[in-house]
Amino acid sequence: xxxxxxxxxxxALTVFVHAMxxxxxxxxSPARLLLPAAVAGGLLGAxxxxxxxxxxxxxxxxxxxxxxxPMIACYMxxxxxxxxxxxxxxxxTHVHRCGRAGATKEELAGVVNDDVFVxxxxxxxxxxxxxxxxxxxxxxxxxxxxxxxxxLLYHRLAGRxxxxx
Amino acid sequence: MSLPEVSIAASAWIAAAANLIVxxxxxxxxxxxxxVRSLLWSFLVGLVLLFISIGLAWRHLPxxxxxxxxxxxxxxxxxxxxxxxxxxxxxxxxxxxxVLQELxxxxxxxxxxxxxxxxxxxxxxxxxxxxxxxGQIVVDAGRFFTGRKRMLYIAAVFSATKRILLGK
Numbered sequence: 001x002x003x004x005x006x007x008x009x010x011x012a013l014t015v016f017v018h019a020m021x022x023x024x025x026x027x028x029s030p031a032r033l034l035l036p037a038a039v040a041g042g043l044l045g046a047x048x049x050x051x052x053x054x055x056x057x058x059x060x061x062x063x064x065x066x067x068x069x070p071m072i073a074c075y076m077x078x079x080x081x082x083x084x085x086x087x088x089x090x091x092x093t094h095v096h097r098c099g100r101a102g103a104t105k106e107e108l109a110g111v112v113n114d115d116v117f118v119x120x121x122x123x124x125x126x127x128x129x130x131x132x133x134x135x136x137x138x139x140x141x142x143x144x145x146x147x148x149x150x151x152l153l154y155h156r157l158a159g160r161x162x163x164x165x
Numbered sequence: 166m167s168l169p170e171v172s173i174a175a176s177a178w179i180a181a182a183a184n185l186i187v188x189x190x191x192x193x194x195x196x197x198x199x200x201v202r203s204l205l206w207s208f209l210v211g212l213v214l215l216f217i218s219i220g221l222a223w224r225h226l227p228x229x230x231x232x233x234x235x236x237x238x239x240x241x242x243x244x245x246x247x248x249x250x251x252x253x254x255x256x257x258x259x260x261x262x263x264v265l266q267e268l269x270x271x272x273x274x275x276x277x278x279x280x281x282x283x284x285x286x287x288x289x290x291x292x293x294x295x296x297x298x299x300g301q302i303v304v305d306a307g308r309f310f311t312g313r314k315r316m317l318y319i320a321a322v323f324s325a326t327k328r329i330l331l332g333k
Contacts, residue, residue: 004233004240019330060234063174067237070244077251080261082327087260088292088301089320095302095309096317102308105293112292114285121260122276130265137273140265148265151256158192160200162256 002049002056003063010045011071014038018075028127031079038072084120087112169225173234176218177241184211184246188253200257201299208246215242260288 018037022030046064050056056064094111095103122138125131130144140148155162188207191198198206219235256262267279274282293309296302296316303312311317 001233003237007237015330022330023332059170059174063234063237063241066174066178067241067244070241070248073248074244077248077255078323080259081323082330086320086323087288088258088296088316089323091289091292091296092301092311092316093320093324096311098310100310102305102310104308105289108293108309109286109289112285112289114280117260117285117288118264118280118283119276121264122279125261125264130261131268134273136275138268138276138279139273140268140271144265145269148262148269151252151259151262154189154253155256158189160192 002053003060003067005053006046006049006056006064007068007071008045009048010042010068011075012041013044014041014072015075017041030083031076031128034072034076034079042068042072084124085116087117167225169222172218172222173226173238176215176222177238177245179218180211180215180242181245181249183214184208184249187211188249200253204250204253208250211242211246215239 014034014037017040018030018033021027021033021037025033027033045068049064090111091108094108098107122131125144126133130141130147132139132141152162184207187210188203191203191206192200195203215238219238223231223235263283264279267282268274293302297304297309297312299316300313301311301316302309304310
């Protein structure tokens with residue numbers, strides 16, 4: 001029971017703490033709040049579960065940790081989709097709203113625009129230190145190169161060269 | 166700690182490793198398989214392996230208290246697979262990564278340079294191609310209509326989650 005209850009409680013508390021902090025502080029980079037929220041939520045979840053299931057044993061404690069960490073990783077990797085609009089989601093939602101009349105490409109071009117999908121992303125990359133701006137010129141930083149290579153590594157090893165977007 | 170008990174704890178990670186290996190082999194050996202389809206197949210292979218290892222362990226363990234541990238193992242596998250899916254899929258879909266790729270050649274670009282190479286118009290073209298290719302939207306006489314609703318449901322879930330978490 002401990003191996004299921006502790007991580008579920010820990011993740012629920014982490015998401016709650018993170019969401020509250022996000023709403024109140026409105027940070028430029030919500031991902032930075034996640035680590036302290038996860039530590040606080042995880043520890044609190046473990047302590048609360050121990051009150052219900054005392055002495056879980058080392059194997060169940062390990063199972064609980066090995067479930068908690070992937071759940072937090074799932075939340076973390078979903079954050080950009082929560083934070084920013086997805087072009088595909090916006091397109092299918094707009095098409096659905098148009099119903100039987102359908103939507104033209106021109107109408108969709110009004111919904112998918114540079115400000116929301118490119119300029120905003122560039123600003124986000126600057127805030128996170130992955131891109132730097134000198135006057136008009138934008139350059140990728142060493143952190144940006146590492147970030148990019150980390151995501152492209154698997155594709156390169158699998159022999160699939162990918163142009164993102 | 167008995168071997169069946171340890172095997173439950175390890176089953177999710179063995180299945181996740183199988184997911185990774187099968188996906189890698191699919192992508193290396195078959196050019197016609199899309200990344201999303203390869204991820205689906207490898208997830209299913211890992212899931213079958215997970216159920217086999219849980220089933221083998223079940224026979225040797227006391228019934229009481231086992232269901233939560235099996236559920237924890239299954240949830241662990243699903244979460245690791247979800248993370249792996251996004252890690253592999255993000256490079257195909259991410260606008261941020263595309264901007265970084267444009268800058269990765271090392272030559273500084275202005276915002277206008279980037280927008281000339283990659284802008285909302287190109288995003289729209291790429292996404293419409295993908296969405297019509299996967300049947301999420303259909304084209305008829307130059308107008309787009311809803312097709313399969315998988316992406317629509319995903320969009321609704323993310324939208325609802327955003328409203329609950331962020332109040333917007």
